[in-house]
Amino acid sequence: MLPHPNASLKKQVYDRISYLGTASKADLLNDFALTSSSMTRLLDEMSSQGLIIASGLGTSKGGRKPILFQCNPAYRYLFGLEISRIHSSLGLYDMHFNLLSMTRWTMDDSMTPPLLADHVADCARALLAEHGISPGSVLGMGIGAVGPLNSERGIILEPEHFPAASWTNVPICEMLKERLDLPVKLDNGANCALIGEHRALKSSNYQHILYVHAGTTIRFAMISGGHIVRGASGAEGALGQMIIQTNGPRLHGKGNYGALEAFVSVPALEERVRTQLKIGRSSVLAEISPERVTFASLTEALGHGDKLVTEQFTESSAYLGIGLANLINTLHPECVVLGGPLIRAHQLVFDTSVEVARKNTYPSPENSPFFTQGQLKEEAVATGAAIMLLNDWYVE
Structure with missing residues (x-):
């Protein structure tokens, strides 16, 4: 993943080192149009700020062994928050996105927005105290939440199926900023999960990845050319309205007849x-x-091994496979990551949906993606939210 062209030069170099894990000056000169002396000055400045640290010596290509640099994991810390319908979680991360601690709770009918904001703030303070980290050492909090959203204004708009009332037009970023005095950024959970899994899968160098979350609704996100594909709205759950049977049922009397969510969702x-x-x-x-x-x-x-329940899960998984095949035939991803409560319920779900998807994907050597449940699984949304926050961090 190359640096974002609109970021400051220092941030671009920082992001490149972060993505590579370790990098020498020569590695960085391959990606940036700088002279050797300019790169040396920039790396010296970043080292003096504590942004990066020397992590050893690389392999010599004739002459001295090059110094390898890495991002300083303890320069600052990040929170990643997942807000979902069944469970929510808060993770504390260092600058290498190592998970230091995570807490998880059930979203029952008492978990209204103010109660959740209070709970998140209390958990955040407890995690910092556990690791002896001062609040001033935290860059901020990224949130991956159920949509639809207004990410620019930090508002959760009108999500369905929350157990508690009042989840309409919730200014969640403002609520948490007031309680924690930290920068807070919001994006939809599917995007965040994909950001997290994309980084976890970076050794495979996939540039076109599809992420599908099967749970209370069916959500998806797509990376193309190494960047999240964003539409004009935050309706991440619209995939659930894909029609797979024209004379089929509606879920709870809403949405399209024969929509994917009427067969697959929880x-x-x-x-x-x-x-x-x-x-x-x-x-x-x-x-x-x-x-x-x-x-x-x-x-x-x-x-x-209950026969009735196995039968019903198998049927749902087969319909999910049909939906996946439709997406794959349209978007042509290199990799498909499947996540969410339905996928995690049992290996049967993943295996059946993948089998059906492969049988219904238009045959061609270029249209045979790799399927995976990802590396991060339940931690994907929170981790991706923390990465999202760091991606937008401005380095002075």
Whole structure:
């Protein structure tokens, strides 16, 4: 990934060193139109600021071994926050994006926006105290949240399916900035997850990656040419409205008929299993009221090999594969990362959806992407949010 052309020169060099992990002056001169003496002065200045540190010597190509530089992991620290419908999490990271600590909590019907903001602030202070880090050493907090959003204004607009009330037009960045006195930046969770996974997969040098999150809704993000592809709106969940069966059902009487979310999402899966239980299907879940069936109980039953639940997960996974094939045939990614609660529920989900996607992808050598559940998994959104914040950090 080459530096962003609009960033300051120092920030571009910093970002390049950060991406490479370690870099010599010669490595950097390959990427920047600077003289050797100008690069030396810049690296000396960055070293004196504590932005970068020497990390050893590289391999000699004739003459002295070159000094290798890396970003100083302890120069500052970053928070990454995921706000989702089922669980949310807060991570504390150093400048190498090493996770120092993470806390995770359930988003129940009591978790209103003010309560969440208070909880995040309390958790952030506790994490800093745990590691002996002063608040002044923190660059800020990145947030990856369920959309739709107004990222520029830092507002969560009108997300659906939150257990608690009042999640409409929430100025989440302002709320957290007031409580923590830190810069706060917002983007949608799918973008953040992809930013995190893209960095984790950097050794593969993928430039075109598709990320699909299957959970309460179906969300996706795309990197092309090494950069996030952004549309005119923050409606990351629009993928769930892809029509895969013209005479199909609607989810809870909303959206398109036969939309992907009516077959694949967590609410759709819960609803189908409840219906099957009501008509008398045999299952370990038959001992409880159908209305008390939740995604947690479904994943537990799936782990025990329950026939009904396995059948329904398999069906959802197959429909997800159809949706993936449609995306792959349109976008032609090199790599497809699958994440979210539905994917993490059981290996069956990943394997079935990938198998169906491959069978329905237009055959060509260039249209056979690598499928993965990613490296970061549950940490992807929070980690990507921290990376997003650092990407926009201005180095003086």
